[in-house]
Amino acid sequence: MTYFEKSILIDCRIEKAFEFHSDTNNLPKITPDFIKARIIKMDKPLKLNSRIILEITQFKILKTRWEILLTDFEPNILITDTQKKGPFKFWIHSHCFEEQSGKTLMTDKIHYELPFGIFGKIANSLIVKNMIEKQFKFRHKVTKEILENTI
Helix, strand or coil: CEEEEEEEEECCCHHHHHHHHHCHHHHHHHCCCCEEEEEEEECCCCCCCCEEEEEEEECCCEEEEEEEEEEEEECCCEEEEEEEECCCCEEEEEEEEEEECCEEEEEEEEEEECCCHHHHHHHHHHHHHHHHHHHHHHHHHHHHHHHCCCC
16 A cells, blocks of 8 residues: 655635635646546535546546545545545545645645556556656646636
8 A cells, every 4th residue: 555645835715725626627727737637427516425437548548437436525624535446456535624824734645556466566666656746746736826826
């Protein structure tokens, strides 16, 4: 099992940051060019037990259908999506929000495991872990720019 965590301090109210992440339509805005995310189906408004089905395309050729379920949803505090069907053997991603002196500390926490045993572990160490790090570095940068209205 691999654990990934990344945080960023954003100069905006916690309600604004939570609302932005509660709107899955914002996902394509914060997705780097090497990944395309298309929403196939989404329960609206998002709440506990909402289902979201995405089509993820990587490197313009690898398409994966990804079904996630919101297993935690606490307004202005936490959104947790858990993969029900998709490319990972196991995936839980929590978006955590914490108010700090009028700003928002946003933290992404991910527990994941790739399929295919030892081959999945090798792929994780050579490719996947780095891709996740790059993806969330990009997501945090763009989210901060959008929410602080600097772009």
